[in-house]
Amino acid sequence: MRSEQVEPTEQACNQALVAVRDSLYVIGGKWKLPIIIALVQANGPVRFRELQRLLETITPKVLSKELKDLELNEFITRTVYDTTPVTVEYQVTDYSKTLGNVLFELREWGMQHRTRLKAATRARREKASAQ
Amino acid sequence: MRSEQVEPTEQACNQALVAVRDSLYVIGGKWKLPIIIALVQANGPVRFRELQRLLETITPKVLSKELKDLELNEFITRTVYDTTPVTVEYQVTDYSKTLGNVLFELREWGMQHRTRLKAATRARREKASAQ
DNA sequence: GATAGCAGTATCCCAAAGGATATCGGTATC
DNA sequence: GATACCGATATCCTTTGGGATACTGCTATC
Known part of the structure; x- marks a missing residue:
């Protein structure tokens, strides 16, 4: 859905x-x-x-x-x-527990994004020093 | 999980x-x-x-x-x-599309929360006018 | 009877987010 | 040759979120 x-x-x-x-x-x-x-x-x-x-x-x-x-x-x-x-x-x-899914997605995406950006800046650095 | x-x-x-x-x-x-x-x-x-x-x-x-x-x-x-x-x-x-799930959850929860709070304030009003 | 704890409130202050307005060098249009 | 558009940037201003500090009335403890 x-x-x-x-x-x-x-x-x-x-x-x-x-x-x-x-x-x-x-x-x-x-x-x-x-x-x-x-x-x-x-x-x-x-x-x-x-x-x-x-x-x-x-x-x-x-x-x-x-x-x-x-x-x-x-x-x-x-x-x-x-x-x-x-x-x-x-x-x-108990109602505060309904935030579970939202917080789960925010956490997952945030972790993924952090590693992604880290990889991107590392790639940029290596490209820069290889020139 | x-x-x-x-x-x-x-x-x-x-x-x-x-x-x-x-x-x-x-x-x-x-x-x-x-x-x-x-x-x-x-x-x-x-x-x-x-x-x-x-x-x-x-x-x-x-x-x-x-x-x-x-x-x-x-x-x-x-x-x-x-x-x-x-x-x-x-x-x-394309990467911006990875926000899909996060935004989906934020939207669903937000809509649900709004109707919930509306119901709660209506209940309070009715209780107050019934006294 | 001074001191410390309780659950806050009041007042002042600072930094960040965002808005208003003016401006830049360049070109196409009237 | 004045005007308007382009992609911004610069300067100033207001609003908002949050911190620092002091204080309240009350009680239990030393």
């Missing part, structure tokens, strides 16, 4: 472009994926400060903003416990 | 993250995909000014920079004809 090649209309292309951009937006930026990875690796709920420690160099302002975005996109849940002072726990959702 | 769930080491995660980021970088930004799409739809070589016209609102500085990036990543070729003044033609490469 995915390999069929129809002539794409401009309409369809624009719709596709919007969808692709949506995806790029929600996983883009410096911290979205590192946060998700940290939460996955924690394999359980993680509190705000602990998350900050796991990510080492993130500032609280940025962490706070990114967590809000991730929550809006339903990649994580935020649970507030009525202690004093409050305890807040973050956790990845 | 792609569905096997092994406990990911931090090492492997970091490598994967780098690869994913590589991919996001080469197709990210405001104009990379629109330029590729325009060249694909043109179905043949396109000159600089013509490309600028097709993209409507891109400035020559940005177009020039993006084309250089795309050429470095081997998504397009740049051919200079020795006329006076010079004629320059841009064309998509």
Whole structure:
């Protein structure tokens, strides 16, 4: 199904472009994926400060903003416990696993591309020094 | 193969993250995909000014920079004809087609995500007005 | 009663991405 | 001989993403 090649209309292309951009937006930026990875690796709920420690160099302002975005996109849940002072726990959702295929393809293509470019620059260097 | 769930080491995660980021970088930004799409739809070589016209609102500085990036990543070729003044033609490469799967997944996920979020906000609205 | 931890927020600052506008040397057109 | 087109480049400007630092109200610990 995915390999069929129809002539794409401009309409369809624009719709596709919007969808692709949506995806790029929600996983883009410096911290979205590192946060998700940290939460996955924690394999359980993680509190705000602990998350900050796991990510080492993130500032609280940025962490706070990114967590809000991730929550809006339903990649994580935020649970507030009525202690004093409050305890807040973050956790990845099952929905975040739907990113699996996307991330798989991005990773595969990225690895392939890196080796390809490396080979290309090596070839250029050798050609240059052979002259 | 792609569905096997092994406990990911931090090492492997970091490598994967780098690869994913590589991919996001080469197709990210405001104009990379629109330029590729325009060249694909043109179905043949396109000159600089013509490309600028097709993209409507891109400035020559940005177009020039993006084309250089795309050429470095081997998504397009740049051919200079020795006329006076010079004629320059841009064309998509076969290699750019290797993005197919990545773009397919990004599009599918993006569409699905949009309808999901729409449903979620509708549900919230109805719940709010029912109170 | 000073100190440290919690979950953030507020303010200021910097660098990168991208846009606006002008310009280049050359030629074809009016 | 003025004008417009070609493929860009140069300069200046704004917006955005993100970092640095300080601070809040509250509590448990020394």
